[in-house]
Amino acid sequence: MAADTKTSFDLKKWFKDRYDFGPFLDLAKHKIVPIHHHTIWYYFGGITLFLFLVQVLTGILLLLYYRPGADSAFESVQFIITQVKFGWLIRSLHSWSANLMVLAAFIHMFSNFFVQSYRKPREFTWLSGMLLFGLTLGFGFSGYLLPWNELAFFATKVGTDIIGVVPVVGKPLLIFLRGSEDVTGATLNRFFGFHVALLPLTFLGFLTIHLLFVQDQGMAEPISYSKLPKEKQRSMAFFPNFVLRDLIGWLFVLIILTLLALFFPWELGKKADLFASAPAGIKPEWYFMFMFQTLKLLPSTLFFIEGELLGILGFGLGALLWALVPFFDKRGSENRSNPFLRIIGVAIVLYILAMTVAGYVL
Amino acid sequence: MSFKRRHVLCLIPAALVVSLLLVLSPYEECLAQNSCRDCHKELGDALAQPVLDMDKGDIHASRNLSCADCHGGDPTSEDAEIAMSSKKGFLGKPTTAKVPEFCARCHSNPGYMRNYSVSIPTDQYEKYWGSQHGMTLKKGGTDVATCINCHGVHTIYPAKNPQSSVWPVSVPKTCDKCHGNEALMKKYGRDYSTYKDYAAGVHGQALLVKKDLGAPACNDCHGNHGAVPPGVDIVAQVCRECHASTAELFLSSPHKAAFDALKLPECVACHSNHRIERPKDQFLSVTGEGFCGKCHSADDANNGYKTAILIKAAIDSLREQQAEAASLIDAAEKKGVAVNEAKFLLKDSQDALLKSRDAIHTVNLEKVEASVKAGLNITQKVMQMGRQALDEFRFRTSGWFISTILILLLIIGIWLKIRQMEQRTNSKS
Amino acid sequence: MSDQKKFDPDRRNFINIFLGGVGIASLGAVLYPLISYLIPPKVTEATPTTLKVAKEDDLVPNTAVMFQYGRNPGILLRTADGNFKAFLATCTHLGCTVQFRPDLGVIWCACHNGRYDINGINISGPPPRPLTPFQVNVQNGDVYVSEAKS
Known part of the structure; x- marks a missing residue:
């Protein structure tokens, strides 16, 4: 945006002589963003990405003072929010941003489901997105334990217990996750490792794939839009028109994020006590609530199988079908809308909403 | 009968070793052959009860003492007539009046008791006769407590065993067996609601509800074997066992002489004895439930009335300031500002309030005010920290507003830029 | 426009x-x-395990000083024979802060007359347990306390 075109020209040349970024710039230059009444949903991918970047930045900052370990984790978080300048802000931002990121990812995923963006040739974008979503939940689950406070401790206990119900692989998986039979300091160290090394690396890999696909294939067009005659297909350039709009969205999110962090500081609570009895009303994070509530409502045995197990298997199967939906949606691959899947999608959204509300109200 | 057959079989080897056993270890043999236990078990009901009771972990049984060691007689004899004959030293069941002596045969014999424990006291018998219980028994009252009423009969646990009826937490209930008996207490002109009063008071709450073994049970104030109600003039000496500094302050105050002159029972005069209420600052009032007004009136020659009002005002001011400081800190904490240091200091100021409340026992205004002032100084510091914390929150909020305005301006700028750009491209095309 | x-x-x-x-x-x-x-904060570590609480020469035998350990009060005392002892100064009875009584040679709790000897062992009154000890190290004339290794 610099007015001095002479310098920018020179700079471009300077770079071009050393490495030609041309193809990358062309990629951005040629990409267009369709304009239609669903354009708004295009922003949620970007918002999720922005929140991820906030997570990376605040996460690295927290790492400067955080100390994993059962007898130092809680104290170090307390130290961050009391002794370190703006530590309260960084910590609160990290917690709020994590939640908003999950929310944005949910919206991003469902909006793409409803406009059938996953259809040919974007199956891989959808699949990598699903993996990213799973990893995001993994970030949430592992990060929740790191302050080593009472609520997180028991939520992790309950959460990992559920995994242990799965036959054959459940028990070994449980031990792998916990690092011991029970949730202990060993679990904390493990979750720390997952949260700051394993998950970010994997996430970055899939994120690169996801973004490259999006850039290369361009924004998915809704079926109705793709059927319009060419001259009626309105669009804007990805760069700079859409990117600047994206930026406005990010800035709004930043305002909301800091507002939440300041006026609704994320509480640290009490330090986890391995021997204390669980306080009443242990709840998982809100994005796990619908699953938790379902498992709670299931009868203890259903069709001769343990209700909880059935629920877990059901969710597992559901997630698998959801991830493979591009391969089921034959109508979609023929560029036709699929009312049946739309009804299913609406039902799933309603179910998640109802169960989440039930989890907090009941 | 199976035991008889067993004995017949035993006879052969027994005959060989019995003489040796008699010399080496008399009660090994007793246990091996204890006709008291065998017969009484067979007899059932009330007569079998002592045997069953002894088997519940009784201290005497666990130290290998047998029935005959207390009751006499000959446990080696199969014949009840011989086993329980006075010729064999059989004592049977002692009468109430004889119980202390019965137990004292061993328990007041240091030489004998040393076989079991070197630290066990042996002065209980002597003390007992000095107690209200013992004195009444001597006068022929047989409905008073002897050893067994408190310690049990055949299932006696050491006092340090939590199952024991004289374990601190159990003592009040044990005493209440008699002291809560309306008819019995009326006979001796005693209060029978002591347990209820005690249980409702601070000490009862601490011991019975919180199970704080440091809290006094009946015997900690009244003594146990030498139990008597403390006299009016030595109450403070009993209370000072724990409330040392308070008693010190009281004893050095002009109240000591005044209370003695009026025959007021020191601490008890204000705080009561069994139903001791958790102290409130309201107690210092000269009106209503306040204690000071009970003796002092506005026309006091010695200024007591005025002093009471001023002392209460001093304490009230500290308490109120402290509440204000606490709410300030609370407000800051709710806003997410860290106040750990202030909270630590607040605890200090609460300690200071405690000290000031203690200091009122001097009934000396200057001393109370000095103590209150020390507390106020700390409280002021806490308040300052609380205000700083709220300032910090204001700083955060204003920082947020400034940044938000900047970002909003940036948004407007970008939006203008987009419009400008798109208008240009539109008009170009 | x-x-x-x-x-x-x-x-x-x-x-x-x-x-x-x-x-x-x-x-x-x-x-x-x-x-x-x-920018590193004033206190540079979240859980300092070792704390410098006094200078060796500032504490004559048979006296004590209070110090703050984390969020709890601590007491450092120098015994009559010149040794240092440190404990968590929270009475094990009801949590009042204890003090050293040079006249009695004991650690004393004013609340209910609880007493501990100079090793922190409860010797009379209501306290049910000994005081929690700290480890004391003296180096270059400075006295350091740290959590006792169990």
Whole structure:
């Protein structure tokens, strides 16, 4: 945006002589963003990405003072929010941003489901997105334990217990996750490792794939839009028109994020006590609530199988079908809308909403 | 009968070793052959009860003492007539009046008791006769407590065993067996609601509800074997066992002489004895439930009335300031500002309030005010920290507003830029 | 907006300058907390395990000083024979802060006359347990306390 075109020209040349970024710039230059009444949903991918970047930045900052370990984790978080300048802000931002990121990812995923963006040739974008979503939940689950406070401790206990119900692989998986039979300091160290090394690396890999696909294939067009005659297909350039709009969205999110962090500081609570009895009303994070509530409502045995197990298997199967939906949606691959899947999608959204509300109200 | 057959079989080897056993270890043999236990078990009901009771972990049984060691007689004899004959030293069941002596045969014999424990006291018998219980028994009252009423009969646990009826937490209930008996207490002109009063008071709450073994049970104030109600003039000496500094302050105050002159029972005069209420600052009032007004009136020659009002005002001011400081800190904490240091200091100021409340026992205004002032100084510091914390929150909020305005301006700028750009491209095309 | 204003170079310049200015200011608003965060705080560690509480020479035998350990009070005392002992100064009965009584040679709790000997063992009164000890080290004339290794 610099007015001095002479310098920018020179700079471009300077770079071009050393490495030609041309193809990358062309990629951005040629990409267009369709304009239609669903354009708004295009922003949620970007918002999720922005929140991820906030997570990376605040996460690295927290790492400067955080100390994993059962007898130092809680104290170090307390130290961050009391002794370190703006530590309260960084910590609160990290917690709020994590939640908003999950929310944005949910919206991003469902909006793409409803406009059938996953259809040919974007199956891989959808699949990598699903993996990213799973990893995001993994970030949430592992990060929740790191302050080593009472609520997180028991939520992790309950959460990992559920995994242990799965036959054959459940028990070994449980031990792998916990690092011991029970949730202990060993679990904390493990979750720390997952949260700051394993998950970010994997996430970055899939994120690169996801973004490259999006850039290369361009924004998915809704079926109705793709059927319009060419001259009626309105669009804007990805760069700079859409990117600047994206930026406005990010800035709004930043305002909301800091507002939440300041006026609704994320509480640290009490330090986890391995021997204390669980306080009443242990709840998982809100994005796990619908699953938790379902498992709670299931009868203890259903069709001769343990209700909880059935629920877990059901969710597992559901997630698998959801991830493979591009391969089921034959109508979609023929560029036709699929009312049946739309009804299913609406039902799933309603179910998640109802169960989440039930989890907090009941 | 199976035991008889067993004995017949035993006879052969027994005959060989019995003489040796008699010399080496008399009660090994007793246990091996204890006709008291065998017969009484067979007899059932009330007569079998002592045997069953002894088997519940009784201290005497666990130290290998047998029935005959207390009751006499000959446990080696199969014949009840011989086993329980006075010729064999059989004592049977002692009468109430004889119980202390019965137990004292061993328990007041240091030489004998040393076989079991070197630290066990042996002065209980002597003390007992000095107690209200013992004195009444001597006068022929047989409905008073002897050893067994408190310690049990055949299932006696050491006092340090939590199952024991004289374990601190159990003592009040044990005493209440008699002291809560309306008819019995009326006979001796005693209060029978002591347990209820005690249980409702601070000490009862601490011991019975919180199970704080440091809290006094009946015997900690009244003594146990030498139990008597403390006299009016030595109450403070009993209370000072724990409330040392308070008693010190009281004893050095002009109240000591005044209370003695009026025959007021020191601490008890204000705080009561069994139903001791958790102290409130309201107690210092000269009106209503306040204690000071009970003796002092506005026309006091010695200024007591005025002093009471001023002392209460001093304490009230500290308490109120402290509440204000606490709410300030609370407000800051709710806003997410860290106040750990202030909270630590607040605890200090609460300690200071405690000290000031203690200091009122001097009934000396200057001393109370000095103590209150020390507390106020700390409280002021806490308040300052609380205000700083709220300032910090204001700083955060204003920082947020400034940044938000900047970002909003940036948004407007970008939006203008987009419009400008798109208008240009539109008009170009 | 009227048509003639569309290509007004002044307007374009104004927007660019405005954007640049606000952009830099916003960046400052974001960077200020981040850079402040990076400056090491006064207390440099979350859970200092070792604390310098006194100078050896400042404490004559048969006296004690109080210190703050984390969020709890501690007591460092120098015994009559010159040794140092340190304990958590919280009475094990009801949590009052204990003090050293040189006249009695015991650690004393004013609340209910609980007493501990100079090894922190409860010797009389209501306290049910000994005081929690700290490990004491003396180095170059400074007295350090740290959590006792169990």
